[in-house]
Amino acid sequence: MPEKKISDLFRIRNRFLRSAHLERDFQDPTAFAGYVVTDFARSCLGRVAYGLKPRSGQRAWRMTGDYGSGKSSFALLLAHLFAGYSTSLPSEIRGAVDFHRVGVPHPNFLPVLVTCSRQALGTSILKSLHSALIQAYGRGVKSKLAIEVQHLIETKREPTEDQVFELILDINGQIISDSNGKGLLLILDELGKFLEFAALHPERQDVFLLQRLAEAASRSGDEPLFVVCLLHQGFNAYADRLNQPAQREWEKIAGRFEEIVFNQPVEQVANLIASAINVSTQEIPRAQIHDLDRAMARTIELGWFGSAPTKNLLNCAPQLYPLHPTVLPVLIRTFRRFGQNERSLFSFLLSNEPFGLQAFSERRVHKEERYCLHNFYDYVRTNFGHRLVVQSYRSHWNLIDSVVESFTTEDELQAKVLKTVGILNLLNDGDLLPTQESIVCAIAGVEVAEQKQVRAALDRLHKEKRILYDRGRARGLCLWPHTSVDLEKAYDDASRAIDTPQRVAGLIKDSLESRPIVARRHYIETGNLRHWDVRYCAVIELVGLLEQNTTESDGVILVPLCETQAERAAALEIAKRPQFRERRTWLAAVSRVPCASLGPSLMQPQGDYPWN
Secondary structure, three states, rough: OOOOOOHEEEEHHHHHOOOHHHHHOOOOOOOOOOOEEEEEEEEHHHHHHHHHHHOOOEEEEEEOOOOOOOOHHHHHHHHHOOOOOHHHHHHHOOOOOOHHHHHHOOOEEEEEEEOOOOOOHHHHHHHHHHHHHHHHHOOOOOOOOOOOOHHHHHHOOOOOOOHHHHHHHHHHHHHHHHHOOOOOEEEEHHHHHHHHHHHHHHHHOOOHHHHHHHHHHHOOOOOOEEEEEOOOHHHHHHHHOOOOOHHHHHHHHHOOOOOEEOOOHHHHHHHHHHHOOOOOOOOOOOOHHHHHHHHHHHHHOOOOOOOOHHHHHHHHHHHHOOOOOHHHHHHHHHHHHHOHHHHHHHHHHOOOOOOOOHHOEEEEOOOOOEEEEHHHHHHHHHHHHHHHHHHHHHHHHHHHHHHHHHHOOOOOOOOHHHHHHHHHHHHHOOOOOOHHHHHHHHHOOOOOHHHHHHHHHHHHHHHOOOOOOOOOOOOEEOOOOOOOOOHHHHHHHHHHHHHOOOOHHHHOOOOOOOOOEHHHHHHHHOOOOOOOEEEEEEEEHHHHHHOOOOOOEEEEEEEEEEOOOOHHHHHHHHHOHHHHOOOOOEEEOOOOHHHHHHHHHOOOOOOOOOOO
């Protein structure tokens, strides 16, 4: 009988093999097979559920989390629980929220699931509203509001903010009065795509529909309306190209929503991994289970798991087989920084990517091999190398990769040591230091002889071959001798200490080329020398400069540095004012596109020319 492979011990659940999609998966009865409700997810559900209390003001939420962190799956669960579909859920997650403990009856809301795109928010909401009404009333029933929604969708003119807002409130009231639900649950997934659209078209004011919805939800009282937004960054990240008044308005809109930062703790990510690979721990040799338990205890002692509950991690160690415990915090941070969080994590665990867990698991069970940090280095090099090369200015990847690849040795242990140090140098995190103890823990088992071999390899690489450098207790071992500066951390520290300038015009206007412009043709034809001053200014300074008449030149060319389309429109309006036309020798040069987008070198004059 052939010896078992590691992969034979896995019982992989299909739900981890794809990302969630709200509209598609809400109708899929198998979407929650194998879903793990972590303590973090349970606490988030509980926070939202408190909005079910009578006259609660906590009914507008925004969930912020990186790509692939599980927000859409969480929102899908929230939609099922609030729609009263808990009986269709797997038994282990039906009680994810204890509504009795919250002090409210089981909810019965009509979910309106919207996946935003780069278009007007009202259009996306109307399409999902129409689908929800058909679901609630059936295709044969054409209520007045459903007909109105369909009319707005089909009309060539885009619906106004007022039309969409009033329609949502009217539908919410009708759903309640017709006993088709206790209200609407409006979930806006991928909201960042809409915010990108809104930032490109600030004159449309679409973003204020969000503010009105949040305020209406918070004050919905006995006719509850829930609004839940999912996005990858804060509002300010999408508004960085807007002017300061617009940015402040966006900040106020964000403040209308209660925020949930969706970031799973490390021990709960460990539970997700254990659930995904679903190892049959009874078939793991007892010696290897003992080895994993000891390695987990040593990793906890190193402080690599921070304040995570020790007991939970120790119990989880065999379920992570064949992953060595030191790999867990490293791969989580690597995917958060360079990948797409849990999406990249499950791709590493379950796909057939080179040097991933599935490729490693083709090995035999009884060879007592574990997936260690040096294996993960090979995975990162193969699957993330192209991204890391671009970001090498902040990750030192080119240097790390060249040192590891150029080192020729027949000693496999020395190669493992270099790769282990290399992956830790890539992260450069102060609590995951490549010290001698951590390297020994990451490579050697519990045998004293094996640990001595790793220490000896470290000593040779440091003292004899001089390829490892000890940077002290604060930095640990390193693959380069010089002291490096973490530019990204330094930039973040500086940004926190000093307000980042939000306006470009004030910073660059005095540095732009402002030599006078000579009317060459006029000089050639008449022999008279005429020249015009060039003055760069912010749009808000344009009117003030018009009131000044202090110039020794024959004329002035004013160049307003427009940073948004709204500012460009304002500059053109000022250029059309009578007081500007009265100055026959003054010219306004307004860029075709905002200067923040293309820079002053690409600006082309456009505007009113006050002389013939």
